[in-house]
Amino acid sequence: MGSAVLSQTIPAVKVSRLFIYPIKSCRGISVSYAPLTPAGLRWDREWVVVNSQGRACTQRVDPKLALVEVELPNDALVEDFEPTSDSYMVLKAPGMKPLNICLSKQHEVTDAVTVWEWTGSAWDEGAEASQWFSDFLGKPCQLVRFNSASEVRQVDPDYVRGQHRTYFSDGYPFLLLSQESLDALNELLKERIPINRFRPNILVEGCDPYSEDLWTEIKISRFSFLGVKLCSRCKVPTINQETGIAGSEPTETLMKTRSGKVIRPNAKNKNKVYFGQNLVWNWMDSSVKGSGKTIKVGDPVYILGNVSSAEEAAA
Secondary structure, three states, X not given: OHHXXXXXXXXXXXXXXXXEXXXXXXXXXXXXXXXXXXXXXXXXXXXXXXXXXXXXXXXXXXXXXXXXXXXXXXXXXXXOOOOOOOOEEEEEOOOOOOEEEEOOOOOEEEEEEEEOOEEEEEEEOOHHHHHHHXXXXXXXXXXXXXXXXXXXXXXXXXXXXXXXXXXXXXXXXXXXXXXXXXXXXXXXXXXXXXXXXXXXXXXXXXXXXXXXXXXXXXXXXXXXXXXXEEEEOXXXXXEOOOOOOEOOOOHHHHHHHOEHHHHOXXXXXXXXXXXXXXXXXXXXXXXXXXXXXXXXXXXXXXXXXXXXXXXXXXX
């Protein structure tokens, strides 16, 4: 009897990998733990490269961004880390000298930075960073940091209410995928693809393929998250993150297996393809006050609420 009860209380699902992407569309960093913030895992999408009109540059137009490696200080993910004048983010790319971005410097404010529907001010990382990205991408560019002192970018209120926010992600602070979903997709592909094609923050394992579609509320360790919208995918998953070269897969296969027409035949957006679940963290929950707001690889995942089919999920 004891083992039967135990098996019910130990969740089968757990966090298998965590990723942060400090600069939107540049290479991610696999981490073993990360502090939670209302806008996502710490450092995630705090920076974005913008063009001469102030619009975000992404791999959709500039796939070379996949080749930009980002390194943070070793202690940057310690929960109470405060950068000093010696704390740098280091950027590396083929044919370029490493670029050091000071994490604690005072910034000039630049106005009219645009990421999708949002326009606001941001902190300019300076002439050297602008020149570095301009040289690498072959067009005038600027590296900017989210102006957290005066800007708040709310997530779409049509999908979630409350004080949920993000920095320079496409729209939501967390993206979750399961290893089983990736494995199921790879069974259909001639050449297997790695998880970096989909750029999740949280990879879990121990569930059925695509079961994350159905999750409306989960707990990771002691932290509550809401599943608010299936993630519709753009061109980026077709881009090899090691070479920056695009192909036809996995979108070609996803159109046959994961399009709205297939998994949500009675809903809108039949030609979109879906892979992953956008989340927000219930950071205003009174039970999460105090320190220790960090999630880590190996944390248990508890499914607290779900819908019965992808048709019922928000998308």
